Amino acid sequence: MSLLAVRDLSAFYGDFQALFGVSLEATEGETVAVIGANGAGKTTFLRTVAGAQPVARGAVRFGGESVGGRPPHALVDLGIVLVPEGRKIFPSLSVRENLQIGAFRRRAGPWTLERVYRLFPILGERRDQPGTNLSGGEQQMLAIGRGLMANPRLLLVDEISLGLAPVIVKQLYEVLAGIRREGTTLLVVEQDVSQVLTVADHVYCFRKGTVSLAGAPSRLSRAEISAAYFGA
Amino acid sequence: MGWLDAVVQGILLGGLYALFATGLSLIFGVMRLVNLAHGDFSILAAFLAVVAVRALDLNPLLALLLVVPVMAAVGYGLQRLVLNRLLGRGILPAVLVTFGFSVIIQNGLLQTFSADSQRLNPGGIETASLALGGGLAVGWFSLLTFALAVVLLVALQLLIGRTAIGRAFRATSDDGETAELMGIDNRRLYGLAMGLSLAVVAIAGIVLGIRTTFTFASGPDRLLFAFEAVIIGGLGSLWGTLVGGVILGVAQTVGAKLSPGWGVLTGHLVFLTVLLLRPSGLFTTSRRVD
8 A cells, every 4th residue: 555645736836836636656665756857846746745835636645544734743743754955954953953853753763863873974973063064965964864863654855966966966865775775665856867766666757747757767768757857 | 329339230120121031032033023012911910910919918929930820821822822823924913913912901901900000019128238338239139130030041041952842942943944844833832932931021020010110001111121132132142132131221220320311211322322333233143033
């Protein structure tokens, strides 16, 4: 059974309709990628699933329960956690405090400060510095660690590679593969297709607020993806 | 009264101003809300203490134990029921609504208690003084007020710096939307912040009522002094609030020493000078205020 099932979802970005009847499913334990060009509606989709934006039409079901329209903190309690686009580290909080904010709901699970420090040793070394003193890649690690501290069942990751060097992006994807091995379901949004296709079980390509292509990456050709991405 | 005496009295008065200013600064920091009824809430607390003193024959200092939780509950309730509805619409709706609270509180107090001035009598401590030598004496109650302000600021500093709820306050102040995504229920958090703010200003109101007489209309002056202390000290800095209160207090007592009518005016002039020279206050944090 699917952990996340989105049916016919429409949502707005301000006054502008960003999603037109999007359907997507993610089975427990798998990694699903959402790709698409700038403005395709990927971020709006993730934010709507996380409860940051209202569901205009359609249904969002999580673990068999209808959860569309619930506030973000109620969704965090269920285990839906977003690593937001642009990392959004809290500047007045230290590295450790940023991680602790992730655990604010005290959801039970395997992730603790010590485990996050083991996953990202640099965060342990710099735990008392302000979060925004870290480099871009380290801030992305902090944002992922902060998400993990909530002990997610479904981790939503928005544009992990934004503004980062390819070697860092590769490291971060290795980390995601490790998180997935823990049994966490991942929904990863990317503009940069090459990395994400190596980790995804399913890929959905968004274009102008609709799903233009969906399937297992191994079954899709470059040409098909390219056509769905850019619109041929 | 010598000049040194004026300065010492001013410093101690600053403790009282810090008590008024802290709650105002806290809620502006956490939710960018300007509470124009802040001073009136302090006076409401003082009247509640009058009622408690009369009904239960309590010492006003003991009435604190009753009035402070009541005011905290009032703050939490008003935030959840009224002010949370104004979120995300800019600063103006909250200014108008809290101005409405101010009018309602003043008229409610006038109706209930008449325009007579009131005073809380704690039984002698308000007039007892401590001789410091050289003709200098300070009131025990002024010292107590200053100590209370310092203790409260230390407690708030620990709450904000060391606890989960304090981290949530800071995270929400930085970026409310992301804080919500991390699982912080901002409506509840704002309720707690307003509850805390009114609890602190309730203490300020009762202390004021012991120091001096007050009427239903005493709130707006208190609000003005609180704003001045916050802005002199710098928004978002707890210790800045105390320093701002002390600067304002000293300016007022030294001004009053120059000429009895000049006290409040000198306070305003010092405030305006700081606003001209350092518009962001003397102790601004690196925190973004937008």
